Amino acid sequence: MLHLLPSTTTHLPTTLNNPFYYSPTPVCREAVERVKQWIAKAPISFQQEVEQGKMFGVLVVETQGKIGFLAGYSGQICGRSDWDYFVPAIVDYLQDGGYFKRHEADITLLNQRIAALTTQESYVQSRHDVAALQTEITQHIAAAQAQMQQEKAQRPAVLTPELIRRSQFLKAELHRYKVQSKAALAEKQALVAAHEAEIAALKAKRKDMSDALQQWLFKQFVLCNHRGERRNLLDIFHPQVPPAGSGECCEPRLLHYAFTHKLRPVSMAMFWMGRSPQSEVRHAQQFYPACNSKCKPILSWMLAGFPMERNPLDTTIAQPIRILHKEKSFAVVCKPAGMLSVPGKQVSQSVLEWAKQHFPNATGPLIVHRLDMATSGLMVVALTMESYHHLQRQFKEHRVKKRYVALLSRPFAAPIEGDISLPLRPDFADRPRQMVDKVDGKTAITHYHYQGHQRIFLYPQTGRTHQLRMHCAHAEGLNNPIVGDALYGTPSQRLLLHAETLQFFHPETGELLTFHAPPDF
DSSP states (O other), X not given: OOEEOOTTOOOOOSSBOBTTBOOOOHHHHHHHHHHHHHHHTSXXXXXXXXXXXXEEEEEEEEETTEEEEEEXXXXXXXXXXXXXXXXXXXXXXXXXXXXXXXXXXXXXXXXXXXXXXXXOHHHHHHHHHHHHXXXXXXXXXXXXXXXXXXXXXXXXXXXXXXXXXXXXXXXXXXXXXXXXXHHHHHHHHHHHHHHHHHHHHHHHHHHHHHHHHHHHHXXXXXXXXXXXXXXXXXXXXXXXXXOTTTTOSHHHHHHHHHHHTTOEEEEEEEEEESSOOSSSOOOTTOEEOOOTTTHHHHHHHHTTTSOBOOOTTTSOOOOOXXXXXXXXXXXXXXXXXXXXXXXXXXXXXXXXXXXHHHXXXXXXXXXXXXXXXXXXXXXXXXOSHHHHHHHHHHHHTXXXXXXXXXXXXXXXXXXXXXXXXXXXXXXXXXXXXXXXXXXTOBOOEEEEEEEXXXXXXXXXXXXXXXXXXXXXXXXXXXXXXXXXXXXTSOBOSSXXXXXXXXXXXXXXXXXXXXXXXXXXX
């Protein structure tokens, strides 16, 4: 399992790189090349599944003066988590006839029963009958009411006994129809309800069985940290519930194997092989950080107290905010890269906190719009409640114009100018990442204009989180990450994305104002 590296390997890092923010070391790159060579000679079935897209990882380790590396992958390949070249899964729960497989088979039978009931001909027909009768009742009542209104409009001012009886008759007929149709509808709905109650009971049973099986699985994942201590996933994530799939990523696999075999981690890197997924930003042979939702709690426990590089995304270094323009009702400032717009869970330094200190007499929420922590550039700060509401309306009505400048990772191959439209939503399993979701995602539109030398102007028409970064990096966008994008590309000193132009209407005079602050890259 341990693959030795040549003794000529030098310049080993003295501190483990941070798995959530790193640039791969030369020794990691050497290990990655060895893994790629093995994959190129692997069985065809292995290669075919990898071609669909898979995350791999390497962990360079030291033992008794020797340097080697461990290789791993996330999840399974061809239904296996025990390929000889790679570290095994922390728990191999897919054995035929094992506890997981037996209970999974029971849940599968329930799924089949639910599917059969849902598509049962009598149930489908009953639902159709209910819908048809509801439509018929609605149309009949509407027609009767229309007839009554028409006759009422044609009546003389003084009603005769016959007209009074006619009016009473129509009302009575409509009432009788409503009573009869309500009873007929209730009878048909009762048939549907009985069927759906059976389906609901099976779904509730399925949920209980799935939850119990997942709890069992979490207890089986017992990991070892660098001190030799062991905990299962439920204890590591307590009081939260671990996300499904926790413990199956390559990072905890690699570290668990290293710690259980007394190997000292030196450096690690994770890289994608194969096709880019439709929703996430993943490019072949690109390096990526560990995920936050599943891996961060695990790795934080496994590596607590272990010498490791700092993650610059967890803290910020104080940087000056420039004031470009200030009036009684608003101010325009230039936010530095690495500062939040509003305080976060772990970081309090933000434009909002700075504004509270520099404009102590301001009223209202101050922050009208936001920039990503990694993005630098112009922001307008409202200093009165009236200007806040006025500026907020301008943003809501898309009357505020913004231009960003970015430096792309590669020379541009797409049309010089165009529009990108990809629906986005949060990646709930790995916040703060965003993902493309063509069903539930919110519309996100960006106009772009390439300037040459990898420099591009970006004009967001909507204001979704990470919109510009996703539109540049995603395979269905420009397929070209912004330089320094630690989430969707390759980390570097900073993200080279800057909001350089901001145009809006003066909240008091209505005058069109334009502010410009060129980037430092």
